[in-house]
Amino acid sequence: MRIPKHIGIIPDGNRRWASQAGLEKKDGYVHGLTPGLELLRLARQAGVEEITYYGFTTDNCGRPQEQVRAFSAACVEAVKLIAAEPVSLLVIGNTEAAVFPKELLPYTGARADLNGGGIRVNFLVNYGWEWDLAGLDRPGSDRKQIYRELHSHDVSRVDLVIRWGGMRRLSGFLPVQSVYADFYVVDRLWPDFQPEDFHQALAWYQKQDITLGG
Amino acid sequence: MRIPKHIGIIPDGNRRWASQAGLEKKDGYVHGLTPGLELLRLARQAGVEEITYYGFTTDNCGRPQEQVRAFSAACVEAVKLIAAEPVSLLVIGNTEAAVFPKELLPYTGARADLNGGGIRVNFLVNYGWEWDLAGLDRPGSDRKQIYRELHSHDVSRVDLVIRWGGMRRLSGFLPVQSVYADFYVVDRLWPDFQPEDFHQALAWYQKQDITLGG
Numbered sequence: 001m002r003i004p005k006h007i008g009i010i011p012d013g014n015r016r017w018a019s020q021a022g023l024e025k026k027d028g029y030v031h032g033l034t035p036g037l038e039l040l041r042l043a044r045q046a047g048v049e050e051i052t053y054y055g056f057t058t059d060n061c062g063r064p065q066e067q068v069r070a071f072s073a074a075c076v077e078a079v080k081l082i083a084a085e086p087v088s089l090l091v092i093g094n095t096e097a098a099v100f101p102k103e104l105l106p107y108t109g110a111r112a113d114l115n116g117g118g119i120r121v122n123f124l125v126n127y128g129w130e131w132d133l134a135g136l137d138r139p140g141s142d143r144k145q146i147y148r149e150l151h152s153h154d155v156s157r158v159d160l161v162i163r164w165g166g167m168r169r170l171s172g173f174l175p176v177q178s179v180y181a182d183f184y185v186v187d188r189l190w191p192d193f194q195p196e197d198f199h200q201a202l203a204w205y206q207k208q209d210i211t212l213g214g
Numbered sequence: 215m216r217i218p219k220h221i222g223i224i225p226d227g228n229r230r231w232a233s234q235a236g237l238e239k240k241d242g243y244v245h246g247l248t249p250g251l252e253l254l255r256l257a258r259q260a261g262v263e264e265i266t267y268y269g270f271t272t273d274n275c276g277r278p279q280e281q282v283r284a285f286s287a288a289c290v291e292a293v294k295l296i297a298a299e300p301v302s303l304l305v306i307g308n309t310e311a312a313v314f315p316k317e318l319l320p321y322t323g324a325r326a327d328l329n330g331g332g333i334r335v336n337f338l339v340n341y342g343w344e345w346d347l348a349g350l351d352r353p354g355s356d357r358k359q360i361y362r363e364l365h366s367h368d369v370s371r372v373d374l375v376i377r378w379g380g381m382r383r384l385s386g387f388l389p390v391q392s393v394y395a396d397f398y399v400v401d402r403l404w405p406d407f408q409p410e411d412f413h414q415a416l417a418w419y420q421k422q423d424i425t426l427g428g
Contacts, residue, residue, distance in 0.1 A: 059427030094355075129393050130357045136350035141272075141308075143344045168397045171427045175389040179343050183382045183397065213273030213385045 004159035004205055006050040007043060008181065010173060011036065013165030013189030015067070020189075026067045028191060029074035035193030037081050042198050043119065050120040050156055053078070054173050058128030061099050068099065075125050076103045083107070086118035092152050093126035100126045111154060122155050129172040150176055157181075159210075162201045164190040180212045218373035218419055220264040221257060222395065224387060225250065227379030227403030229281075234403075240281045242405060243288035249407030251295050256412050257333065264334040264370055267292070268387050272342030275313050282313065289339050290317045297321070300332035306366050307340040314340045325368060336369050343386040364390055371395075373424075376415045378404040394426045 011032050018028030036053065043051050055075040061068055083089055091107035093100060104125055111120070132151045139145040147153055158174060158181040166187045170178060184201040188194065225246050232242030250267065257265050269289040275282055297303055305321035307314060318339055325334070346365045353359040361367055372388060372395040380401045384392060398415040402408065 057427060062428045128355065129390070130355045130360055133347070133350060133353070133360055133390070134355045135352060136347060137352050138349060139347065141342065141344045141348045146344055146347055167422070169395060170393060170397075171425075172393045175393050176343070176347070179384060179386045179389050181383060183384075208381070211385075213271060214276045 001202075002206055003047050003202065005048070006052070006156050006158050006160075007048055008052045008054070008158045008161040008173060008178065009036075009039065010054045010161065010163035010165075010171065011190040011193075012163055012167055012171075014071075014191060016165065017189040017191040026064075026070035029071045030077070031191035033074060033078055033081060035190060036078050037085075038193065038195065039198060040082060040085060040087075040119070040121065042195055046198075046202060048119065050122070052122040052124065052155060052158065052174065054171075055093075055123050055125045055127070057124070057172055058094065058097075058126060058131060059172060061126070072099065072101050075123070076101050079104055079107060079123055079125075082121055082123065083114050086115040087121045088113050088117050088119065089121050089123070090154055091123045091125050092155065093124055094128060094131045095126070097126055120156075122152075124152075124174075127152075127172075129175050132174070132176070146176065152177070160184060160201065160205050162186065162198070164188060164193065164197070180210075182208050182210075215416075216420055217261045217416065218396075219262070220266070220370050220372050220374075220391075221262055222266045222268070222372045222375040222387060222392065223250075223253065224268045224375065224377035224379075224385065225404040225407075226377055226381055226385075228285075228405060230379065231403040231405040240278075240284035243285045244291070245405035247288065247292055247295060249404060250292050251299075252407065252409065253412060254296060254299060254301075254333070254335065256409055260412075260416060262333065264336070266336040266338065266369060266372065266388065268385075269307075269337050269339045269341070271338070271386055272308065272311075272340060272345060273386060275340070286313065286315050289337070290315050293318055293321060293337050293339075296335055296337065297328055300329040301335045302327050302331050302333065303335050303337070304368055305337045305339050306369065307338055308342060308345045309340070311340055334370075336366075338366075338388075341366075341386075343389050346388070346390070360390065366391070374398060374415065374419050376400065376412070378402060378407065378411070394424075396422050396424075
């Protein structure tokens, strides 16, 4: 079985899930924590080498303050759960903005091997595509140079993006690393995550002819 | 009806179509010319303001020489057909490489209003995502500045990408302009294009909740 080395995860649908459950929108995010941990364990078992979670973005911060506080708190909890696993963890995003959660600063800057190390896990927090591209310094058409100058330079090329919640768009997710990524959409909302979502995505990926644009 | 202002077109499947028709792979491209023109007219009728065709890429040029010659010739013919329509036309790509077709140089550099002008048509020829990002000069997190410094700076944000041929990936198509694009995939191969492909994509687009990442 051909396993994608690096999977991007867009865990969308928390607010719709909350509304359907009769909750306030802000109360959906906390229901995405268990799925995130479950997915990590499935990815490790499958032999995936790297996984990137789309936590929250600079765009998201334009939402009502109570939602911003809620998804920020959920990201802090998610990173804590992941940090208790055998992982090689890096949190990536614009740490200079006030909205960046202080509790996550220790996980930024350099990747940390935790509990013996393991699968590379990137967690995007206050990430923006514009922030990622901000430092490009006339790299020329050298792809390696472009990669080196990204703020997300420690994130590899993405092979497969899986998005929950039915939307068929990247919403600013790692535009450079995702140029050749195959894109699989799960209609189920993220808090309703089922292991079969992941297994079906991997099964679909088997059937793709990977050309890297060639 | 909410019409996408700018549609990106990835006309994939020419080689598979040729193989299925008992032809050599290189002989598929010419069968994509009529669909391209038909699509342009449908887009104009629908009130689309801008359309970008993914002609060929720097990645594609690694293919066998007879295929490179064939898709390059097909792009020249496609641009000639488009240039006979009322359009505002711009050909965009790395013109400095030997593989760039000389016949298309007059359409590069500045957008030309032809036959009275009309829908903005961008045709990507020897385009590469790395070429597009090559000139970014420490733009900072100012999105307008990033746009201005792209080699494709005269191409607007893309609202909807339609890809024929079943693959669910962008393959390097305008990574910055496509960050928020909705992505619609048609299983049919490009030379088998039917008007209903376009109409179904527009109908699907109606149902999307456009948030620009917010």
